[in-house]
Amino acid sequence: MASRKYDIKSFPGFLPITALCLVILYAPLLVVTVYSLNDSNSITNWEGVSFRWYVDVFTGPESDKFKIAAWNSFTIAIVAATVSTTIATLAATAMIRGGRFRLRTVSFGLISLPLMVPEIVTAVATLIFFNSIGFTRGYLTILVAHIAFCIPFAYMPISARMQGIEDSYEQAAMDLYASKRQAFTKILLPLMLPGIISGFILAFIISLDDFIITNFVKGAGVETLPTAIFGSVKQGIKPNIMAISTMLLAVSIVMVTISYFVSKSDNTK
Amino acid sequence: MPEKSNAIDVVDAVKRYGDFTALQQISLSIFDNEFFTLLGPSGCGKTTLLRMIAGFEDVTEGAIFLFGEEIENLPPNKRPVNTVFQNYALFPHMTITENVAFGLEMRGKSKSEARTRAGEMLELVQLSQFAARKPSQLSGGQQQRVALARALAPQPKVLLLDEPLSALDLKLRQAMRFELKELQRETGITFIFVTHDQEEALTMSDRIAVMSAGEMQQLGEAKEIYERPHNMFVADFIGETNLLEVSVDQITNGRAVCHLGGGHELTCNEVQGVGVGSKVHMSVRPERLFLSDEPTETESLKGTVRDNIFVGTDIQTIVDLSDGPQMIVRTSNSDRGNKRIFDPGAQAYVNMESEAARLLVD
Numbered sequence: 001m002a003s004r005k006y007d008i009k010s011f012p013g014f015l016p017i018t019a020l021c022l023v024i025l026y027a028p029l030l031v032v033t034v035y036s037l038n039d040s041n042s043i044t045n046w047e048g049v050s051f052r053w054y055v056d057v058f059t060g061p062e063s064d065k066f067k068i069a070a071w072n073s074f075t076i077a078i079v080a081a082t083v084s085t086t087i088a089t090l091a092a093t094a095m096i097r098g099g100r101f102r103l104r105t106v107s108f109g110l111i112s113l114p115l116m117v118p119e120i121v122t123a124v125a126t127l128i129f130f131n132s133i134g135f136t137r138g139y140l141t142i143l144v145a146h147i148a149f150c151i152p153f154a155y156m157p158i159s160a161r162m163q164g165i166e167d168s169y170e171q172a173a174m175d176l177y178a179s180k181r182q183a184f185t186k187i188l189l190p191l192m193l194p195g196i197i198s199g200f201i202l203a204f205i206i207s208l209d210d211f212i213i214t215n216f217v218k219g220a221g222v223e224t225l226p227t228a229i230f231g232s233v234k235q236g237i238k239p240n241i242m243a244i245s246t247m248l249l250a251v252s253i254v255m256v257t258i259s260y261f262v263s264k265s266d267n268t269k
Numbered sequence: 270m271p272e273k274s275n276a277i278d279v280v281d282a283v284k285r286y287g288d289f290t291a292l293q294q295i296s297l298s299i300f301d302n303e304f305f306t307l308l309g310p311s312g313c314g315k316t317t318l319l320r321m322i323a324g325f326e327d328v329t330e331g332a333i334f335l336f337g338e339e340i341e342n343l344p345p346n347k348r349p350v351n352t353v354f355q356n357y358a359l360f361p362h363m364t365i366t367e368n369v370a371f372g373l374e375m376r377g378k379s380k381s382e383a384r385t386r387a388g389e390m391l392e393l394v395q396l397s398q399f400a401a402r403k404p405s406q407l408s409g410g411q412q413q414r415v416a417l418a419r420a421l422a423p424q425p426k427v428l429l430l431d432e433p434l435s436a437l438d439l440k441l442r443q444a445m446r447f448e449l450k451e452l453q454r455e456t457g458i459t460f461i462f463v464t465h466d467q468e469e470a471l472t473m474s475d476r477i478a479v480m481s482a483g484e485m486q487q488l489g490e491a492k493e494i495y496e497r498p499h500n501m502f503v504a505d506f507i508g509e510t511n512l513l514e515v516s517v518d519q520i521t522n523g524r525a526v527c528h529l530g531g532g533h534e535l536t537c538n539e540v541q542g543v544g545v546g547s548k549v550h551m552s553v554r555p556e557r558l559f560l561s562d563e564p565t566e567t568e569s570l571k572g573t574v575r576d577n578i579f580v581g582t583d584i585q586t587i588v589d590l591s592d593g594p595q596m597i598v599r600t601s602n603s604d605r606g607n608k609r610i611f612d613p614g615a616q617a618y619v620n621m622e623s624e625a626a627r628l629l630v631d
Contacts, residue, residue: 166356166358168356168358169358169360169361171325171345171352171354171358172352172354172358172359172360173360173371174324174344174345174346175323175324175325175345175346175350175351175352175420176346176351176371176372176375176419176420176423177346177372177375177376177423178346178371178375180344182375187360190362191361191362
């Protein structure tokens with residue numbers, strides 16, 4: 001046990017600073033969630049609890065727009081997460097199981113660099129890229145862009161996981177007459193599964209949530225949830241936006257929870 | 270040259286990593302149904318050689334034969350040898366039965382056949398009641414036995430064991446030595462065992478190859494290696510010994526007269542490679558020495574007792590030879606009645622059985 005003197009909880013100002021951080025982080029989310037249940041046309045006056053704005057999201061005047069946007073968002077997120085996770089898994093296998101090769105450090109840098117590049121730069125660059133090859137902007141350009149920027153996010157948990165798996169498992173499999181492919185599918189892949197699922201969920205959330213890049217590469221008339229919400233907010237914030245935001249928040253919480261439990265179920269121990 | 274009856278023939282095998290030579294021109298033959306040990310300190314190349322036989326390391330030069338068949342270019346999954354890994358490498362996402370059945374299934378046995386055989390193997394290592402558990406739910410010793418069962422299940426022609434006992438505590442390790450030896454006799458499979466523990470090697474092996482710095486220092490039966498070490502490294506690495514600097518004065522009828530300094534003289538058997546005038550080392554095992562008040566008819570060296578150290582089974586007496594080197598004499602505690610223990614400061618003669626002293630090449 002750490003001595004009480006060195007216990008971080010007893011440092012001066014620990015409690016107020018913690019409280020301040022938590023308030024700044026979560027108060028806005030709480031306000032949005034609470035006011036999404038407001039039975040009022042105004043976003044500031046509280047007039048009692050009601051689900052009318054949730055109903056409005058699905059049946060109101062803007063419901064068609066949001067339904068299409070939601071459909072786009074979720075299909076793009078699922079496809080982008082699937083494709084980027086597959087690519088990230090293969091990349092991790094090559095990088096971590098490929099032995100030492102020239103440019104390995106460079107390759108690692110190239111994969112993780114997009115995490116550090118300001119998103120606006122990536123957005124502009126992607127737009128210029130699509131224009132220069134004459135790609136018509138629309139659903140497909142969003143999808144391709146999402147796949148590309150999701151790869152580093154999917155790669156991180158997968159490679160972290162793989163680094164924790166000793167290669168003696170695959171050697172043992174090959175020693176026991178498994179081919180390289182069998183050692184991969186029967187041993188390495190199942191052991192990596194928690195990392196792969198985490199990578200998939202992270203990519204999914206990142207894709208679902210993306211605004212800047214999507215806004216640049218989407219064609220006219222194609223919207224995802226974030227761009228549709230932004231478009232709607234530009235004409236003034238209505239309570240239905242809070243309802244949509246709350247529902248998105250719920251999706252994120254579910255995903256994060258799944259990710260947490262998956263990463264906790266460490267099957268190498 | 271490789272023989273069909275030999276389990277393994279290593280012919281002039283060399284292993285280099287870039288500029289570093291891990292293994293320099295090793296040639297050795299391992300017989301069928303033998304418990305063979307590669308013994309040496311860490312970094313001596315013993316594990317590298319084992320991994321070359323298993324197929325995890327390429328052979329830079331030379332060849333490896335398994336019952337007369339050249340195997341060094343085959344991938345590990347095409348070699349009928351199995352390995353018990355140092356960390357066991359049990360598949361953590363599979364049950365014990367699935368682990369043991371894995372090799373059989375990969376060899377094309379049906380699932381039910383593989384399960385049945387896995388069950389038999391688990392019975393052999395007395396772990397049947399753990400069949401449905403995961404490796405993490407087993408103790409280190411149990412995991413070790415699962416690793417053994419898994420490697421033996423496909424009936425390999427040779428079983429490779431890479432320091433399998435090093436992770437166990439002392440009591441368990443000693444019990445496992447015996448179990449491993451039994452298992453080898455029962456199955457009739459050739460075992461190649463890698464260890465840095467000389468006691469382990471001596472107690473289990475039919476033959477031992479002592480390795481150091483990528484070279485084989487000596488190959489022979491346990492007793493031979495212990496009693497007739499070939500060089501300084503082997504004498505020093507295996508067991509405890511008195512290493513004395515000597516100069517060889519004359520050799521007559523196969524007996525060499527050696528000077529220890531301080532006027533002390535010893536006669537021992539001549540050794541090939543050590544001629545008159547050479548300054549070499551001599552090894553004398555402390556348990557082959559005994560103390561007396563008066564010189565005896567055997568080789569006797571006069572000295573003064575410096576200290577007695579109690580080490581449980583024995584008492585170690587440190588003796589300073591007059592104007593000469595220091596020697597350690599081990600007296601078994603059961604002998605205390607008939608062999609006197611000398612107090613520090615007392616004069617005593619260090620005596621040895623004939624042939625106890627052994628000249629070493631370099």
